[in-house]
Amino acid sequence: MLDPALSQWLEARAQALDLGDCDPQLVLSQLAKANVLRVGISPELGGSGGNLADAVEVLAEVASHSLAAAFVFWGQRAFIEYLLHSPNTVLRDGLLPALLSGELAGATGLSNAMKFLSGIEALQVRGRTSDTGWSLTGRLHWVTNLRKSGFVVAAAIDDEAGGPPFVLAIPGALAGLQRSADLQLMGLQSSNTAALALEQVEVDRDWLLHEDARAFLPAVRPAFLGLQCGMAIGLARRALQEVEAHLQDDRSILLEPLQDCRQQLAQTVSELKAGLLDGRFLTRPAALFRLRIALAESAASAVQLELQASGGKAYLSEHGSGFARRWRESAFVPIITPSLVQLRAELQRQAREATA
Structure with missing residues (x-):
């Protein structure tokens, strides 16, 4: 509670x-x-x-x-x-x-790395060995929680010497690390979301999170995606609460889809929690990908159902501001990295390899 x-x-x-x-x-x-x-x-x-x-x-x-x-x-x-x-x-x-x-503030910075892990994108930060650690150059295009009073960001680094990529925690106050102005998002504006540019940023070896990104990233991916799923779960639950509050006799036709939505959501959440606790997602990431997709779809369906239950009031500024915010929030859930498009592409790739 x-x-x-x-x-x-x-x-x-x-x-x-x-x-x-x-x-x-x-x-x-x-x-x-x-x-x-x-x-x-x-x-x-x-x-x-x-x-x-x-x-x-x-x-x-x-x-x-x-x-x-x-x-x-x-x-x-x-x-x-x-x-x-x-x-x-x-x-x-x-x-x-x-x-x-x-x-x-801690910033994940590993969205690019998770796409790298699935072969979708190259790493965007490169590291050259220095006397005390590494000199970093590159850019992270979209990172949240970059609080201006102080942050540390995680990033996967491409080793210019040809070694395995590694993962660093990078303090925000280092010379050569530049935070952009907050990105102008359609919503979620008070989230300290910005881009980071790195130009010969010197990071000591003390800040090494793991020497091998290919081993580290699969180990943290269940937590990365599982916690991310919490956003869709909370949004879906709230929208369904609003549906119930709006139901009147003339909208009782929505009671059955409301119950169906709740049942599907509860089942998916149960599967997610079970997988996080028994460790199955470490060796079966595709199962987690499918749950992430299902929860995003549940959130979208719940908000759509809220619109139908609210009727025209949802389109009135005076009454519909909460709904309008949830509508914008539901538009964000599918594009959080890895996006639903990227997840579906990865599932298709795995299916092709399995039948090859």
């Missing part, structure tokens, strides 16, 4: 968070204050216990109020997950307290 104070804060500011009228600096602080960042992390490491499925559930609760806040939550929690999977325990122990308290 989400902290009531956080629920109220998010509900009151959902529209402002979406349109960029709320200071993005506040989002992470509010999440940290409510201790949602600690869910699914061992108490020995500063967490509140539980597992990854619990973290997905609390992220979904945040998303039911504001997808912008959930997007920030996902970026922060995914970066924390990278630290938990890294053999660099010194780095983990050094960064984790500030990340859990919300003092430091």
